[in-house]
Amino acid sequence: MKSKFLLSILTVLFLSVNSSAQEVTVAGATFPTKFKISNQVVEYNGAGLRQKYFFDLYVAALYVPARTNNAQTIIDQNKESAIRLKILSNKVTREKFVETVKDGFATSSEGKATPSEIEAFMKLFNVEFSEGDEVILLYKPESGVEVYFNGKHLGGTKGLEFKKALYGIWLGKTPADEAVKKAMLGKV
Template identity: 45%
Template sequence: MKKILLAALALIGTYSATAQQTINGVNVEKSITVEGQELELNGAGLREKLWFDLYVGALYVTTRSSDGNTLVAANMPMAITLDITDEAVTQEKMKSSVEDGFGDSCTSKQQKAIQSEINTFIGFFKDAIVKGDHFEIAYLPAKGTLVSKNGTALGTITGLKFKKGLFGIWLGDDPADEDLKAGMLNK
């Protein structure tokens, strides 16, 4: 009887370790692979504004942490995924939100130093954004920040300074959404 109970507990433990998390109808994977680099889910949450559930954001890392500033500054592989869950998220609103986000994430001097990279990043949102779109923003130290939409590469931006400003939008001291930040940091 004891062996059966232990086997059942082991099976349940295996299932829960590989099970997906679902937020607002989006299945959040426990891990993702970016160019051969395995990343584990650190946490996930919902970006809300007024009465709109805009997108589900998830943070993937090699070393889990609940310290946003440490993760923003870290020169280690990590990724943020954004799954659009509302038609209120449009191409123009995304561009505007990114501009505002960098303004909140960086000092004006820091933003000026990476403005060219910010412009390139905003240029990645040239096509319409619709409910169900999946964005992956991954940082790999040897390559930079790789951006894809629905599995199609949009481009790469080199530099740790840009990565810090970008990831600071969600994980910094003045994030886009406090509840989303807490979810991504698994708090």
């Protein structure tokens, strides 16, 4: 009887430790340690909190085929990867998000995104943002960058050069936020 009781306690402890190892929480935003893109499993590389004027805006998590702290490798590789953004504040509106990403393309030191590609990409975000929303920017070599908003597919933009420019917003030589870049690269 005691051995069955001890075994059940150990099983519960193992399952709770094992399930918590499947997720990572950063600034209250929880992310899985792995997920599938097409038939490829990508791994959590790191995540950083974007703040402005003392407000927590969002957490950006990076997923790659194999963990690395080399931003240029991530930007340049033509393999499945993703950036997941969890919105933490109602201050992140659709309009501010679109404006910020457009500004990010203007300062991105990577890849090439034409004005028409950027405009078409930004039109995908025709939804209202609120606290708790999730934006996933998936990259697939065969189809390019695909956008998901709270699990709903909004569309995408083809091309590795576009992906490089987009990832350059967070990971390039002139990132939107150096602390977020370091955290996404696991350097904190």
